[in-house]
Amino acid sequence: MAPIRNSAVVFAEVPSGYPEVGKHIKYVKDRTIDLDTVDTQGGIVTKNLVISIDPYMRGRMRAADKKSYSPPFELNQPLTNFFVGKVVKTDNSKFKIGQYVYGFGGYEEYTVHPKAQTDALRIISSEELKLGLPLTTWVGAAGMPGQTAYHGFYHIGEPKKGETIFITGASGAVGQIVGQLAKREGLTVIGSAGSDDKVKWLQTELNFDHAFNYKTADPKAELAKFDPLNIYFDNVGGDQLEAALDAAANYARFIECGMISQYNQPDSHGIRNLMAVVGKRLKLQGFIILDKAKDPSFQQEFYSKVPKWIANGELKVKEDVTKGLEQASEALVGIFQGKNFGKAVIQIADD
């Protein structure tokens, strides 16, 4: 077989503020791969079907010498993130042609996964495929963002029936799942989002007890309408974190999942009311879901429950699917401005 196209979205330059399409991230269509001759290094090649867009990717768009919890993207190489692909070549007995795998892949049409990297790939079982979820959902509510919501809410939040929770980024990939888990457990659920459409969806489709548009409403005033917060699920940071500190009940748990409002700000917003942490005996606990990827009991707990809840409709899922890698850069930049409505994901190919 002759070489075939392997277009990609590559990391071209380190941004200081918002990344720009064509400058910091670029679509490159003249790459190729030869499936016959490519060296898998004892691993596999996947045809990439869907790949996730997540806020934490901003942290990976940095200089190679700056340390953080996830590795920086390599300049002039495809972005990488959670994906689902189909095995099209295998030199590893663990994998068969035609299987669907979940894990880390590239923003490209085909990815070579050397043997050392195949350990981190999860084969989606035939029982799981029978649930009939769209493949996009396996990088969303049934993937990393779903795990983030589940672990943060249950294991850090320690929710109790009757408590009150506030969720920022509530219509996003993580927030929408947290909110539904919280309703399921009998909590009063307050969420914020960045448009009236999102707010309406939270109230009418997900039955949040209250939702508000943080761009037009005053978070402190909105939170004052309800009981003090027992749990705050933070995806946003900044002035909504300040509002949550003010509104917190004694012994509240702050699940520190992300601070998207700060990622593109060279000079971060200073949080001025941290003294509430002492006076109210708050716990602020940060976490990185990648730490749980190697925890078999967590993986078992999550995959035995959440995909079924999605399949039977107990958990609703809203996804914002962009078709084609050529549109991926715009979609990626868009999430930092809240342009997506629901879990952002790229459909690279149909199958």
Add this chain to the structure above:
Amino acid sequence: MAPIRNSAVVFAEVPSGYPEVGKHIKYVKDRTIDLDTVDTQGGIVTKNLVISIDPYMRGRMRAADKKSYSPPFELNQPLTNFFVGKVVKTDNSKFKIGQYVYGFGGYEEYTVHPKAQTDALRIISSEELKLGLPLTTWVGAAGMPGQTAYHGFYHIGEPKKGETIFITGASGAVGQIVGQLAKREGLTVIGSAGSDDKVKWLQTELNFDHAFNYKTADPKAELAKFDPLNIYFDNVGGDQLEAALDAAANYARFIECGMISQYNQPDSHGIRNLMAVVGKRLKLQGFIILDKAKDPSFQQEFYSKVPKWIANGELKVKEDVTKGLEQASEALVGIFQGKNFGKAVIQIADD
């Protein structure tokens, strides 16, 4: 018996910044008490011997309608705080004349403790008195500040041998005990204080591995000399908290005990690098030691160990004793400017 003098330090006006002597807190010498006729309401009267000065008292100098974890001081009434007094009158069979009690008392020569308030008083046992500690120590290292250090360090900090801890306010009532407990457990101990004398004392007398004067040194540069922090014991907040966030190791524990740098600042210092909480999976845990006052197992653990460690010299104690209530206002205001060297306490009377 005729009425006798019962001079006091009273709360005269709510301050907005630093409290001022004679304006916000005033020494009043024309009060009296008649021990024969005073109604104890089924409780006791104490002659007050020592009373503690603590940073958290600033939070109680507020308007009566502002909520916080400890009650506001009452206008035109004596300040109250942890004290040791001698029972001089009793209408309660639990207490005998001549016993020494620890608990809440007034900045005054005699305090009436109605029955409802006597439950919170702890009788210092004759075995404990035999240890020979100065009475001032029972409101210091063997009292609330010692409990604060012990609970925060062990139960929130979860220290492990070989780890690194940073303590702000390290020569203060709490910090000096934390540092010595940490050395005892085999940690590398870094402390900051507000004068070169204090820094020298931490290094030469308490064997801290490193100490620096936060007024003249750059906290970030000082912390960069050592391994990343596994534990931060925060008494100060502000830019030293920022420095600790920058210097923290993954999974570090932040024991949020107080933020004295912020108490007299109407516009608090904003903390700009809280994103470290997410990326480094930090835990920031606030606590109020009063919550442990009613925990018999904690009280038993603390009182069975710490007073003995002080008596046998394993824990050194530095106290800054001011003699006489007429000097108390100056001493109290002084701690917010770091004028005390060691645990600040008032000796009201000799016995």
